[in-house]
Amino acid sequence: MNQRTTLEDVARVAGVSTATVSRVLSKPEVVRATTREMVMSAVRQLDYQPDASARALASGRTHTVGCVIPTLDHAIFARSTQAMQTTLARAGYQLLVASHDYDPVIEFEVVRVLQQRGVDALVLVGTDHAPGLWKALHAWNKPSLLTWSCDARLPSIGFDNESAARLATEHLLGLGHRRIGVISGLTSHNDRARSRIEGVRQALKRANLKLLPSLLTEQVFNLNGGRSGLRALMATRQPPTAIFCGNDLLATGALLEAQRMGIKVPRQLSICGIDNNELAEAINPGLTTIALPTQDLGRITANAVLSAIAGEAIAAQSLLPFELVVRGSTAAVPR
Known part of the structure; x- marks a missing residue:
């Protein structure tokens, strides 16, 4: 039976201290990117599996972010969500995605489940949410962000x-x-x-x-x-x-x-x-x-989430640019 890889093994391969490995796994945002990448490379090489419950107990974080979108059917949401997932993963966070099919009751239930699972932050789409959900988000002591639209009630990253x-x-x-x-x-x-x-x-x-x-x-x-x-x-x-x-x-x-x-x-x-x-x-x-720019939306949202988790101030509202792309489906009115 193979012996389980330890934190010390990761530290030895990465050429850093066990304390640095621990920081990368518990608070990646406070570690330099080059050091973080060395440690994560060693983690992948050794297939190190940290004890999630122990990490959460020690850091007060689960290193998960909840993302609730209207539907999984549309590529437009998939692109922004993928960009968010990629950016968060590089920082040692896992994105948990759920959908509600434009049903505010289901959305409220899904958000409550994610909060109970201990996610470190929540990302929602749009500004239409049940009154009870708004109340639950404001009572929660962790970051919540809106995307695709902006609303003064929560930090928002979206479009006009x-x-x-x-x-x-x-x-x-x-x-x-x-x-x-x-x-x-x-x-x-x-x-x-x-x-x-x-x-x-x-x-x-x-x-x-x-x-x-x-x-x-x-x-x-x-x-x-x-x-x-x-x-x-x-x-x-x-x-x-x-x-x-x-x-x-x-x-x-x-x-x-x-x-x-x-x-x-x-x-x-x-x-x-x-x-x-x-x-x-x-x-x-x-x-x-x-x-x-939906991929930019996902990436910018992920970085804002990481900043909020680290206790840093983030912009109340960020509107992303858009542009008209003219192709062959439009022309002058027929005479």
Whole structure:
């Protein structure tokens, strides 16, 4: 039977003291990056398995961070979560991920379970949360951060979703479109979807136009939702000449359905999305969209979490930049 690797073995291979190894494993953020990497390299080489319960008892930390996202189905959340996981892992932390399918009751239950498991920090998406959850977060004596949207009640790292949708709509208006439709995701428990609709309304108002109720449809955030939304909008008495979609999955579904219906994009109908996922560039024509730096979001959030755990002050709100990416799915209004 192989003898279990000890802390002393790791220290000998890394060329440091056992106290340094202990610090790397219990408080990695206070150790220089080069030293931390030497120790973690020795840990991997020796397959050292520290006693998690002993570490937690000694440091008061479990070296875990809870992340609660709306769904595991969307690549956009996967990219930011992966970047968060990679950054935290380099600092010796494990990310525990859970989803709630846009259900505030389930979200509250999941957060309480993560708190009871002793996570050192929590990361949530958006600003729509049950009142009881807000109360539980404020009563908790550990860091909680919001992502994707900003709210003064907690440190937040996200995007100005209204401005992003307004930029997309201004692009369509600049091409001469006046009948602009919207395929939105479901707005229940989704402040991002509501903010993007509001951004469209603001841009139209500035052009002395309105978002007609008949030209707004809410759909599930997937390809089929985009297909259904396109059919609903094109069945109205005065169909739109351009459509803004609440994300690129909806926009791709709308584009594919337009092609199936014989509607030429962009000659007869312009379509714009938001996210800039892989599909946006892969489909034909390429999708005009608003690019959101989701990997940066995950990395920046992870670093903010590590700073908060270490007791350092972090920004109350951080809005990340976005940009319009023009491809072949938008063109001047048909004459």
